[in-house]
Amino acid sequence: MTLAVRLAYVVVSPIVIDGVATRCWSVARGKRWYTPRTDHSCQYLIRMGRPHQSVPPAWVALDGLPVLPATAMVLWKPQADPGAAAVVTVILAGAWYLVHFVVAKERVTT
Numbered sequence: 001m002t003l004a005v006r007l008a009y010v011v012v013s014p015i016v017i018d019g020v021a022t023r024c025w026s027v028a029r030g031k032r033w034y035t036p037r038t039d040h041s042c043q044y045l046i047r048m049g050r051p052h053q054s055v056p057p058a059w060v061a062l063d064g065l066p067v068l069p070a071t072a073m074v075l076w077k078p079q080a081d082p083g084a085a086a087v088v089t090v091i092l093a094g095a096w097y098l099v100h101f102v103v104a105k106e107r108v109t110t
Helices: 003-028 041-047 055-064 067-076 078-102
Strands: none
Touching: 003 078, 041 055, 041 078, 067 078
């Protein structure tokens, strides 16, 4: 796998992790895997009553900030890529958990 492909994963990982975690959580709750989801992090924060103007910056802060140092590290030392990807994945999964279970005092269902 080339550096460009691995770096591309790190850059899009907030979207990938949010999508995979949301899908897995929905399937674990007994929903069909192929039905559309309305509980991705951004959608969830808006449904909880957060203003539309504040959700994208909050999502970038939770999901985007870990990606920037990881991207810089991978560009600087390509051999650190697997470790950087693992750390970013754990951080982003934690951010997903925060949005869905800590930030939300009560679950919003649709």
